[in-house]
Amino acid sequence: MKRPPMGRRHLDVPAVLDYLEARLDATAMARVEDHLAGSCSRCRELLHEVGRLVDAMRADRTPPVPAAARARALTTFGVRARVQDSELAAWRRARLLFDSLAAPLPVAVRRAVGEARWLKFALDQHVLEIETEPESGEQVTVRGRLVAPEPAVHRIELVAGSETLTAWPDAGGRFTLERVPTGAARLTVESPDHRWRLPSVVL
Amino acid sequence: MTPEPARLDPLEDQRLVDRCLRGDAAAWEALVRRHERLVHAVSRSYHLSESDLGDVFQDVFAALVSGLPRLREPRALVRWISSTTQRIARATALKRRREQALSAAPETIPELAAGDPPVGADLERLEEQAMVQLGLAALSPRCQRLIEALYYEDPAPGYSSIARRLGLPMGSIGPTRARCLERLRAAIEAVTRAPSRISERDRPTFDSGTGGPEGFRLGSFVERLGQPAREDSP
Secondary structure (H helix, E strand, C coil), X not given: CCCCCHHHCCCCHHXXXXXXXXXXXXXXXXXXXXXXXXXXXXXXXXXHHHHHHHHHHHCCCCCCCCHHHHHHHHHHHHHHHHHHHCCCCCEEECEEEXXXXXXXXXHHHHHHHCCCEEEEEEECCEEEEEEEEXXXXXXXXXXXXXXXXXXXXXXXXXXXXXXEEEECCCCCCEEEEEEEECCEEEEEEECCCCEEECCCEEC | CCCCCCCCCCCHXXXXXXXXXXXXXXXXXXXHHHHHHHHHHHHHCCCCCHHHHHHHHHHHHHHHHHHHHHCCCHHHHHHHHHHHHHHHHHHHHHHHHHHHHHHCCHHHCCCCCCCCCCCCCCHHHHHHHHHHHHHHHCCCHHHHHHHHHHHHXXXXXXXXXHHHHHCCCHHHHXXXXXXXXXXXXXXXXXXXXXXXXXXXXXXCCCCHHHCCCCCCCCCHHHHHCCCCCCCCCC
């Protein structure tokens, strides 16, 4: 079969790459440009697509991911996997140490914290403090601090009504759960080695 | 732990997620390594400290652990990861800025100069790059090394240097790069066309108060593969 002359032949990926990278001699370059200037939408599409792909790669200047950041990402599953494996690990019961609803705060402190409610729990040797603040009639924000070694590897789960909210404390043990429905809530804390169930509270 | 090699398989994410759900830590590491670059790319556009970056990584991947049962399709995963990372990184950056503003004397707060790097991520661009990375991970090691040398190194090395480094005849670099690029296009298309199991209900949403994106703007080029050329295409 007789091949069409160069200017009418469709472009392939090698030709498009050579064209984009200016690796063609002047004659070949002119032929490609003639072809693209014609009515060949197929080759214009190929040029656009390959050009965009090459541009995406050239513009990608993301440095290597820091090992410490990757380690933090891997830890998140470590907690889940280990705790799941040990359905065995018995739930420990946390104790309520303080509830500002039951033991009103001094007036000066109340003035400083406004409508917030404070709760404090003992998780064996560790302590979980939470503060709840009304957002609207039916929702509250829960801010907390877990005082424990490596607080960031703990997973905190709050079940309120049909909602399950999860938080991972930062390195300082602080976490926030927003838009928590009011009503009865159940909190659990899971670490790689233990898990605690907290007494139910009404938010 | 040695990371698992990537596979030419558009359903790789789905398989990894299934294994993760059975508690397979090696699958989790493979999943993290497939998508960590995108988390890093989005986070670093917020100029976070090393410790804040670690917090963002932990929060994003912890959220991914919770969302695993719903997120199996590569494009949905990429969208979800970029949007979630942006939301968390932006909140972290704002919180840090607020703390600094509250604790510093007004005269010590540096003014923003016109030449300062922009804050915030161009999600569309980063998602495109992430899809290319997923396609690249599915190629042979030789193609990966060649494409990385040609298109990711800055400045790009010459053909002679690449030929020496990869032990290839110099004359074969051009044809090999074209073949590898064709395979890359096919791999991206395969990954892009993998069946979706994510429902509209499960897509993350953002309210205007958190400053999240208005909506998803996934790189159109992966979606445009195979569609008719636009008249205004270059």
